[in-house]
Amino acid sequence: MSDVEPLIRRELQWMAVGLLDDQDLASIIIAKSRRRRIRRYISLVFFACAISVVSITGFIVVSNVVGSDSTPTSSTTTDISSSVYPTTEPEVSTEKTPAPGAQIRGVISDYPVTWEQSIGDLSAISKAAGLGDTLGGLTAQGLHVTWSKCRVGVCPTTWTLSARNKTEDIIFVAPSLMVYVDHAPLVSSSRPLSVIPGGNVNLVFAFPEFKEMTNVGDKATWQWNWFLTVAR
Numbered sequence: 214m215s216d217v218e219p220l221i222r223r224e225l226q227w228m229a230v231g232l233l234d235d236q237d238l239a240s241i242i243i244a245k246s247r248r249r250r251i252r253r254y255i256s257l258v259f260f261a262c263a264i265s266v267v268s269i270t271g272f273i274v275v276s277n278v279v280g281s282d283s284t285p286t287s288s289t290t291t292d293i294s295s296s297v298y299p300t301t302e303p304e305v306s307t308e309k310t311p312a313p314g315a316q317i318r319g320v321i322s323d324y325p326v327t328w329e330q331s332i333g334d335l336s337a338i339s340k341a342a343g344l345g346d347t348l349g350g351l352t353a354q355g356l357h358v359t360w361s362k363c364r365v366g367v368c369p370t371t372w373t374l375s376a377r378n379k380t381e382d383i384i385f386v387a388p389s390l391m392v393y394v395d396h397a398p399l400v401s402s403s404r405p406l407s408v409i410p411g412g413n414v415n416l417v418f419a420f421p422e423f424k425e426m427t428n429v430g431d432k433a434t435w436q437w438n439w440f441l442t443v444a445r
Contacts, residue, residue, distance in 0.1 A: 316413055317355025317375035320344065324367065326358055329436035333391055333398020339441040341391075348441050349386040351376045351408065356437070361424060366431040368423035374416045374439060378408040387444040390418045393436035394429050405444040 320326065328343040339348045346353055359371035369392070378384055387405040391398060402418040 317357050317373065317415065320356050320358070322356075322358035322369070323360045324358075324369070324435075326356075326369065326435045326437055329391070329393045329396060329438045331396075331398075332438070332440055333393065334389065334401045334440070334442070336403075336442045337389070337440045338443055341438040341440055343438060347379070348388070348439075350378055350380040350382065350384040351386055351388060351414075352379050353439060354413075363424040364427050365429050365433070368420075368426065368429075369435055370420050370423050372418045372420075372437065374418070376408075376414055376416065378410055378412050378414075381410045383410065384408050385444060387442045388416055388439055389442045390416070390437060390439045392420065393438075394433045396434075396436055403442050 330341055332341045342348050342353060344353050344356060353374060353376050355375040357373040357375070358369045359373075360367045361370040362368075363370075372390055372392070374388065374390055376388065385405075385407045387403050389401050389403040391401040393399055400420060400422075402420070404416045404418070406414060406416070408414050
């Protein structure tokens with residue numbers, strides 16, 4: 214009724230001034246009311262289409278801006294199991310010393326290191342062990358080797374051995390790590406410690422003296438193993 218009332222008032226005004234003559238007022242009102250309703254529906258449809266186009270365009274623009282700002286990154290960890298000569302000399306090693314509580318899995322090294330089965334330390338009280346081996350209740354899980362530039366090229370100056378106590382007792386052991394060059398024993402270091410049941414530990418063995426070595430060739434190969442010594 215709200216659409217018809219304005220038309221009725223207008224038509225009555227026309228009749229008062231004699232503009233309609235003898236024309237049918239009802240048909241005129243119905244026709245005008247229908248045209249007004251059609252125009253309203255067309256306006257609503259056009260408005261809805263305009264809102265949809267603007268929304269889709271804005272979404273595409275925002276998606277393109279966000280996509281261009283984000284760049285995918287990837288990292289790789291190499292497990293070295295064969296002996297290959299280092300051929301390049303980085304100014305600074307790309308490997309960082311892991312956090313004390315971080316678990317290391319496998320061998321992580323910029324250059325190849327291999328396991329040595331012999332023991333080159335007279336203070337050893339156990340056999341030579343590698344990753345996955347257990348000595349005195351302590352099981353080695355990973356090895357992280359940090360390389361630094363030295364007089365002969367690059368040298369492994371920091372070795373971090375990650376181990377776990379898989380027993381149900383507190384263990385008191387003194388793990389030692391031995392470094393070899395061309396399968397000849399070079400130097401070892403010991404770390405006495407106690408580990409609670411199920412506890413993890415990262416043992417850091419630093420050999421800064423390697424930076425000043427001059428009696429090792431630039432094509433030398435590096436080996437390692439770990440064993441137990443008497444705890445002091």
